[in-house]
Each structure stands twice: as structure tokens, then as C-alpha cells.
Amino acid sequence: MQIDSSLRNNPIGIFDSGIGGLTVAKVIKEILPKEHIVYYGDTARLPYGNKSKETIIKFAKEDIDFLLKFNVKVIVSACFTVSSNAISELRNFYKIPIIDMIEPSINILKNLKEKKIGIIGTIATIESGSFQKYVPKGIKVFQKACPLFVPIVEEGFFNHPIGILAASEYLEEFKKEGVKTIILGCTHYPLMKDTIKNVLGDVKFIEPGYEAGIFLKKLLEKNNALSENEGKFEIYLSDIPRKMNEILNIFMGDRIKYTIKKSTD
């Protein structure tokens, strides 16, 4: 992947099916505070996780087309469903480098020392097998789609009996098998970490969003493409959801300043 160094002060474009990718955008901003972030969340059409591959590709292209209007220097697909189902089609279609949510974690996966690993995500991500295929043979993989985790996080029920009960239900096999390392294969899941620990005890998490931030930092350094300015954090959404402030507060907290606009205004 190559980034044109003359674009160094241009934004990083990050997209997701909705608000969830802000966990990725936020960690990227923490790792690279000088970068100008333009985030696009397709809230009008979320979730992508149970849609067909064909529809996922179509929507992802529209998301990228929106970001390209900002002359971004690199694109980050913060959406695990897109990263798992559409990334090769997108890379064949666009010249701009596209960072996904899988590749930055491959080295960690290939060098796993554990005997067992758990992978959780949306149905589409789990069915794609996109993390599993990098886990060395000999390591036993347990996978589970956890569709309720996203609405539970958005309802603010992650540290709540409903969150704990859903985690107990979905992670029953992980518990029985003593799985102690888990890949959080969905944007919302970092917010479920405490709940998962509540159910499984002390577990180690692999967070692909964080790994993507580290990967991006190295890529920008290598290409002499780090921003020299103090960058903004702009959020564009295809629809302004009800209870937006409550949801944004769950995902962004109050440490990072940002602006928010409807993409069609």
C-alpha cells in the first residue's frame, strides 16, 4: 500500500455502516492525534451485518465515493462486515489504499501461542471466516455470531443484566471450553469487554480496530505522509438517528472534540 506524501495534510477517510465504527475512528485519533479524520456512517441503512454480499459491496462503494469528495489520502473500512465480505472487490475497484479490519491483525493471529481462540462478530463476519483463516493449524477456533450485542450496546445495556445474560448465552461454549483469548470482530464489541469478562473471567482481547490504528500509523510514517497540522474530527451520517446524543456519548465519550453533520445537507 502506498500513500502519496504530497497528500499528507489531507484527511483520513473512515467509514462504517453506522455509529459503531467510531470506536475505530476514536482509537485512530488517539494514536494519531494530528490527523484530520472524516468519518462517514451510513446510519440510514445500517446494519450491514445481515445483508447479502452483493448489497454490502454496493453500499460500501457509495460510502467510499462519499469520502473521496474530501480528497482523503487513505480509506479505513471500520466496518467488519465490509472488511470480511467486500474488501477485495473494493481494492480492485479503487486506486486509493483501503485499510480493513482484518489484515492489521494477521501477524498477531499467525503468532498466537494459545491453544484455543474465540472469534465473535456479526453473522456475515463469522460466516466469511475472515479471521479464522489466519489462525495456525493446531489452534482450536471457536466462533460465535452475537447479533444482540450491537442493539444491547446502543441501548446502553452493556453493563447490565441483559448484556450479561446475552453474553452468557452466546459465550456458553467459550466458557465450557475455557477460551481465554477473544477476537472482538465487530465495531461495537470493545464496549462489551467488561461484560464478557464478567461472564468468562479474565480473558485477553484482540482488538482489530486498535491494530488497524497501529498499522495505519506505520503506513503513514513509511510513506512520509503523517499530517503536520492539528486535525479536526468530522462525523457525517446518512441519517441523524433518534437519541443521537446518548449514542454518541456511548461511543465517543467527552475527551475528543468533534463536529457532526448529515451527509446530504
Place this chain on the structure above:
Amino acid sequence: MQIDSSLRNNPIGIFDSGIGGLTVAKVIKEILPKEHIVYYGDTARLPYGNKSKETIIKFAKEDIDFLLKFNVKVIVSACFTVSSNAISELRNFYKIPIIDMIEPSINILKNLKEKKIGIIGTIATIESGSFQKYVPKGIKVFQKACPLFVPIVEEGFFNHPIGILAASEYLEEFKKEGVKTIILGCTHYPLMKDTIKNVLGDVKFIEPGYEAGIFLKKLLEKNNALSENEGKFEIYLSDIPRKMNEILNIFMGDRIKYTIKKSTD
């Protein structure tokens, strides 16, 4: 509302943001077995319940435009969010009669004998106050948006500890206040009836989908527009979701025969 009697053997068009409206379509087919049903579910863009009014109107128009291609004699908005947020705009825009999920229950609401009534639905439906405004003064109204009920139903967790815990959480005030009559203001909620009874004891449900079916039957009779043929049940979806068969089985059971197609094929 007038239906052209020469169109009597044309289909009834029913739309919803997704699969949920099939609870309405199914009850209409049970009440009117000879009618030809064309159902359109906008699964590519569901849910509508947390979207803005502007987006809801735009999507509903696209749903209706799809159904008009089948020369339907009447439209049913099975979507409570659309019925609560967009119906007057749609009726101003289209000539065809549009049955919504509110109006057919107005008589029941106006003649309520209970002292207390509970209304549950999506955030958009509850915020719209569309049921509440027909409840006579003197009857105390308790309203609660229950966003987790939809994903819980679609996960098949309605008769399950997660469904019960979510119902206990959302309906805590109903229980404390002894609410014994509840309007099920969302397509998915008829599937939560047993779970709600588990939490609240013996309650009476007002089911707007069923009331809409009775309303439609009377309207067709009055206009001499009842179908004379044995009608099909056609389902069109803007996206074929993962686990479609499991989800269809939850909503349709196996008594009614139907066909299913992607709307863009």
C-alpha cells in the same frame, strides 16, 4: 377511502421496513384468504424505527412506488414507524388508498373502559404519540419504547430468559402501575405476547395489525372490491437476509404458502 371495484382481482400491496410486517400480512391473509397479497419488505435498509422523519418519508415513497408496479388496488403500510411518522405526507402524495396501523384501532381506543393503558413500540412510534392522542382523557397512558424486542424476536429469543429479562426491564413501570391492557405498536411485538404475559400476568392486547385486517375487509366489502380468485402470497425483499429461512419460519409458520423474491431481480 374508495377502492375502484373494477380492480377487485388486483393485489393488495403491503409494505414494511423489513420482515416484521409479515405478522400483518399473515393476519390479513387469514381474514381475507382469497386476496392476492404482494408484500414488499425493505430489508436492505431496515430498521426505520430510529431514522429521521425525512428519511422515513423518502423510503416509504420508494416502497409504495415498488408496489404500484403490481397495479395494487389498495396499499397497507404495515410499518408502525411509517404509519406514525409519514402517513399524511403519503396520502397527500398518492391517490391510492393507504391503510395504516393507527386508524383501524381508533374506535377501540376511543371506547376504552380501562383506567390505564400501556403503549409499546419503536422510539419513532412512541415519540410520535400517534396512538396516545386517541385515548380519551381520564385514562392514564404509559408509553415505553422497547428497541431490543425486534432483535430479540429475530434471534428467536422471545420465549427465552433474554426476552423475559428485556420485557421485565422495559415493562417495569407497567407492572408497578398494574397496566393490564397493552397496545402492541410494532409489527414484531405479537410474537412477544407470551413473554409479556410471563412478566405482567394476564393482560389484554390490542393488536393494530389484526384491526387493520378487519378494517380492510369492511372497506373491500363496502366498495364491492373483494377478490373473486384464489390469491397468491408473494413476498419481495430489497435484500435477502442471512438466516432468511429461520426468520421467515418465525414470522410465517407453515400454514400459509408463499413465494419469495429479491425485489431487484
